[in-house]
Amino acid sequence: MELPNxxxxxxxxxxxxxxxxxxxxxARELSRRYMEExxxxxxxxxxxxxxxxxxLMRMPAxxxxxxxxxxxxxxxxxxxxxxxxxxGAGTGGGSFAANEFFALDKIICLEREAAMENxxxxxxxxxxxxxxxxxxxxxxxxxxxxxxTKDAKAEYSSDLVIASYVLNEMxxxxxxxxxxxxxxxxxxMLVIIEPGTPVGFSNIRRIRDFLIEKGAYVCAPCPHMxxxxxxxxxxxxxxxxxxxxxxxxLLKEADVPYEDEKFSYIALSKEPIEGKDYGRIMRHPRTEKxxxxxxxxxxxxxxxxxxxxxxxxxxxxxxxxxxGDAYLF
Ligand SMILES: C[S@@+](CC[C@H](N)C(=O)[O-])C[C@H]1O[C@@H](n2cnc3c(N)ncnc32)[C@H](O)[C@@H]1O
Numbered sequence: 001m002e003l004p005n006x007x008x009x010x011x012x013x014x015x016x017x018x019x020x021x022x023x024x025x026x027a028r029e030l031s032r033r034y035m036e037e038x039x040x041x042x043x044x045x046x047x048x049x050x051x052x053x054x055x056l057m058r059m060p061a062x063x064x065x066x067x068x069x070x071x072x073x074x075x076x077x078x079x080x081x082x083x084x085x086x087x088g089a090g091t092g093g094g095s096f097a098a099n100e101f102f103a104l105d106k107i108i109c110l111e112r113e114a115a116m117e118n119x120x121x122x123x124x125x126x127x128x129x130x131x132x133x134x135x136x137x138x139x140x141x142x143x144x145x146x147x148x149t150k151d152a153k154a155e156y157s158s159d160l161v162i163a164s165y166v167l168n169e170m171x172x173x174x175x176x177x178x179x180x181x182x183x184x185x186x187x188x189m190l191v192i193i194e195p196g197t198p199v200g201f202s203n204i205r206r207i208r209d210f211l212i213e214k215g216a217y218v219c220a221p222c223p224h225m226x227x228x229x230x231x232x233x234x235x236x237x238x239x240x241x242x243x244x245x246x247x248x249x250l251l252k253e254a255d256v257p258y259e260d261e262k263f264s265y266i267a268l269s270k271e272p273i274e275g276k277d278y279g280r281i282m283r284h285p286r287t288e289k290x291x292x293x294x295x296x297x298x299x300x301x302x303x304x305x306x307x308x309x310x311x312x313x314x315x316x317x318x319x320x321x322x323x324g325d326a327y328l329f
Contacts, residue, residue, distance in 0.1 A: 001064040002243045007096055010126035011059065012247065014052040014119060020250065026053045027251040038169050041143065043113060051115035055091040055123070057251050058165075062093035064240045065193055065263040066164050068324070070101045072220040073267045075326055076276060079188050081159035084131075085110065087142055087182055088166025091120040092135070094193075098162060099132055107135035108156055110142060142166070143174045146181035154185045161186045164193040167207075168200060179207050183214060189269050190216070196237030196262025201230075204264045216268035223278050223326070224299040236282070236297070237264045238324040278326040279303070285321055292318040294327055 003011065015023060026049060033044045045051060073079075082105045086095045089109030098104065111117050117137040124132040138156075149155060161182050167175045182190055192207055194200035205228050208218065218225050221236070230236045239260050249255070279296030286293040291308045292315065307318040321327055 001060075001067060001240055003060050003063055004096070004100065006126055006128070007059075007063075007123060008245070010123050011056055012245075013126075014122065015056065015247075018049060018052070022049075023053050024251060024253075026050055027057055030054055030057070041170050041174060044169070046113055046115050048115045048118050051091060051113070051119040053251065054116075055119055056247060059091055059093045059096075060242050060244075060248065061240075061259065061261040062090070062165055062193075063097045064242045065238075065261050065265070066094045066097035066162060066191070067100065068238060068240045069191055069193055069220070069263075069265045069267060070097060072324070072326065073189065073191065074101060076220050077189070077269065077273055079159075079269070079271075081188055082106065083158040083160070083187075084108070085156050085158035085161045085182075085185055087161060087163040087178075088112075088169070089120060089137070090116045090166075092124055092132075094162035094164045095120075095124070095132065095135060096127075098160060099127070099129055102160070104129075104131040106158075107131050108158060109135055109137045110140050110145065110156065111137055112139065112141045114139060142178045142181070143170065146174075146177045149181065149184075156185045157187055158185060159188040161190045162193070163191075165195065167192060167203060168194050175203065176206075176210060179210060180214075183211055183216065183268075186268075186270060188271070189219060189267060191265065191267045193263050193265040196235075196239070196264050198233075198235045201235035201237060201264040204236075204266050205230075208266050208268070211268050216270070217272050219267040219269045219273050220326075221265065221267075221280050221297075221324075223276075223280055223297060226299070229297050229301045231302075235264070237262050239263075276326070277329045279305070279329065281321055281323050281325050281327055284323045285318065287319075292321075294318060294321065296327060 086109045279298040283295040
């Protein structure tokens with residue numbers, strides 16, 4: 001997957017005049033901070049140059065992860081959002097992705113860092129879509145907003161609420177306060193995306209349980225509303241292959257022209273989802289002559305299902321299926 005062309009060009013323009021070695025140093029320092037200092041509610045960057053480098057390094061991946069989750073959601077539900085709240089929007093990865101799927105009328109970005117807002121606004125002004133060009137950044141801390149607006153009317157109420165790669169930056173206590181706030185501001189669908197690590201998945205599982213108790217309906221990726229079927233050391237995550245441009249390779253000191261972004265997510269709906277009977281493919285399908293083996297999460301648990309040529313249409317579908325896809329029974 002790649003960023004849309006207009007966004008790629010706008011991202012590259014951000015660093016016009018910036019020195020490559022300064023950018024590489026900044027990229028290295030940002031990676032270190034995100035690895036070592038995240039999860040404590042700390043500000044991780046506050047300069048425009050850093051936000052520009054962050055955007056070049058990470059937005060292709062966050063955009064692709066959100067896009068993949070939205071693709072899954074659209075397969076399960078025909079909901080049509082008009083308004084979007086992008087919580088912890090950064091430079092707009094979630095908004096740009098959502099704008100590719102839906103005809104949005106209004107986008108609100110809640111973001112704490114001025115530098116992220118500045119760069120996000122520049123990128124959004126490069127779009128031809130009114131919703132992006134007219135998107136409103138509101139500079140607020142999500143935790144403070146969650147506490148300030150508790151028991152009050154939801155001020156940012158939107159059809160679709162996205163929080164991508166942001167809740168992992170908070171402590172557990174603050175995270176659940178923010179989840180409650182996001183759910184209160186969701187009119188139709190809340191999508192939460194976290195890094196595809198055991199910790200990211202455990203955050204997602206806790207949020208899933210918490211919101212099901214508050215009346216949420218699971219839209220994706222789970223094909224059921226019961227207790228999560230993943231056990232032991234395993235963790236539910238998805239992978240999207242992201243193309244790397246030359247500059248991206250330089251900043252990430254990478255040789256290969258792509259990276260595999262791993263993410264965990266949950267999409268929760270305010271309305272019941274019309275039940276489709278399917279399994280979510282959890283591993284790369286195994287192929288042997290005339291047969292496929294799919295490891296899937298289903299209502300019955302994690303199952304290994306063998307599908308052979310005798311299954312006709314089902315076999316054709318299995319042959320086209322990838323890890324992460326829904327396999328309809
Ligand atoms: C890793 S970036 C992800 C940005 C964007 N959502 C994306 O997927 O590309 C996390 C963003 O969340 C913001 N953030 C973290 N904690 C926040 C908080 N308590 N309130 C508001 N924004 C926050 C950070 O400033 C940063 O811009």
